[in-house]
Amino acid sequence: MGIRFAPLHVPLERRLQTLGVLQWVFSFLGLAQCCLAIFVLLLLTDYWYIAALYAGWLYLDRETPGRGGRRSAWVRNWPMWRYFRDYFPITLVKTADLDPKHNYLFGFHPHGVLVAGAFGNFCTEATRFSQLFPGLTSYLLMLPFWFKVPFYREYIMCGGLVSSEKHSASYILSQEGGGQVAVVAVGGAPESLDARPGGLTIQLLRRKGFIKLALKTGAQLVPVFSFGENELFNQVENPPGSLLRKVQEKLQKVMGVALPLFHARGVFQYSFGLLPFRNPIYTVVGKPIPVEMNCSPSREEIEKLHQEYMDQLVRLFEDNKRKYGIADCSHLVLI
Template sequence: MKIQFAPLNVPFSRRVQTLAVVQWLFSFIALAQCCLALFILLCLTDLWFLAALYAAWLYLDRETPMLGGRRSSWVRGWRVWRHFRDYFPLTLVKTVDLDPKLNYLFGFHPHGVLVAGAFGNFCTKASGFGKLFPGLTPYLLMLPFWFKVPFFRDYIMCAGLVSSDKRSASFLLSQPGGGHAAVLAVGGAPESLEARPGALTLQLLSRKGFVKLAIQHGSPLVPVFSFGENELFNQMPNPRGSALRDAQERLQKLMGVALPLFHARGVFQYSWGLLPFRKPVCTVVGRPILVSQDPCPTREEVDRVHTLYLNGLNQLFEENKEKYGIEKHRHLSFI
């Protein structure tokens, strides 16, 4: 394979953008392991008492990821996130105003490999969520597994990440006075195994728990489609039924996390590596789907609202796809 190296005269601003994405990628794929190793190291040294103190804190603070987390405006506003935004670039688009007196459940699609659009738009201030939706505070839901990792959990909570279990989402959607937006990548880990350039397949047909939750709290459902999310990485061929896909699905069922074998470009060359491609990602927030609150919705009501949601998401996609380079004849596929 012929390697295409980056030119030496790349503008300094682009090098800084690349560095910003390197640290984000490191946080996603290696920081948790480093934090766990640090905790174990503390346990095995004369500083074991620090590990013991932190373990006590971990126990006392164990409920926080389910109770809105502990966000930091300072961390969310770091300048590095602006460079991260400009690398792709990332853009957040509003289609309608959202009433800040309500709590919302945002359904983010597609999951992509590393949900770059969801992180950049809802876990940082870089794309201006607060200006587009004044009075709303976004919370990105993440697998509960990650909130058990020492130190790492505290860092991701600073960005506004909270646990994705039902109790956590219910806490956000039940807050009096409104102003909360729980953001859920509905397709979850299984959908990341479908993420590759050109893919328009969403795992949605059997995913109705988020709809039931919205009805129970009377929270409007807001479809969100992130155009370009699947264009950021290539993925090793893993068709359904292949040995690789079977192994990935077994791992996902065992640990709750998927392991997409992705690749894109490197730091100093464009031919191969783990950095995402410089492809624009535009995250469009659609029209809210209002629901009537019912603590015990029937299956028929859940199915009805789920159909409304599918139609709303499909309409959002169809109205915007040609603006973002998707051919007119291409459509979403739900599985």
């Protein structure tokens, strides 16, 4: 099969959209390595003292990713994020009002390959999160490893990314006065290994840590389903039990990050590459599930709330799937 090249005469708007997404993909796949390389190079030059001073700053500032981070309204409102949004496009859908007097734990599903919907909706203002949910401040939880990378950590914190360690989410959800939203991709890195077009497999049956956290902090639970999240990339076949899947799962346990072998399109051609397909994403925020604060929840209480959350997530999917191109015969598979 031949390569399908992009037309020569592409509107400037679409070129800027591609540039916005290219920057985002690079931020996920290459920026951390570049930042680390710059830090090492500084150590090996006459400017070693800059790296030494920054290392001191890293030590003094080590708790910040677990204490709400250091978000920047300026970065979250960069015009570039609007082009990033329009590339797919990404739409944030509100189904219920959320009282800013409460704190909320958003469960984001599915993880997808690069959680594009979660980033676009909760780490930027491109989809008008603050206008749709006035009085709420969103934080997206990310693996703590990334907050140890010099310089890179400063950039990701600007968008509202914080460490996914338990004490980090607890800090956000325990803030008095309400208005705080911790967004967690419940399926985590392992779920990304099932992210492919048409995939509806959600890792949730054994994921109960976020339920316990909601009970301990009294944060209301909100299921969020991002339609189109799995349609952005193809992935090399890796069925459970295959050699590739076993290697990926082993690396995930050792490194903490999954390594899905994904591919989609390129910048100047549509046949292969690491840019996502131009498929729409509709991130639907469900109704809140009231949670009574309980510092020592029993197993039965955790199981009961977990079942209620699963029921609400399935209902959210079933109520909206027709609107967003999912066949009536398709259903979520919870594992």
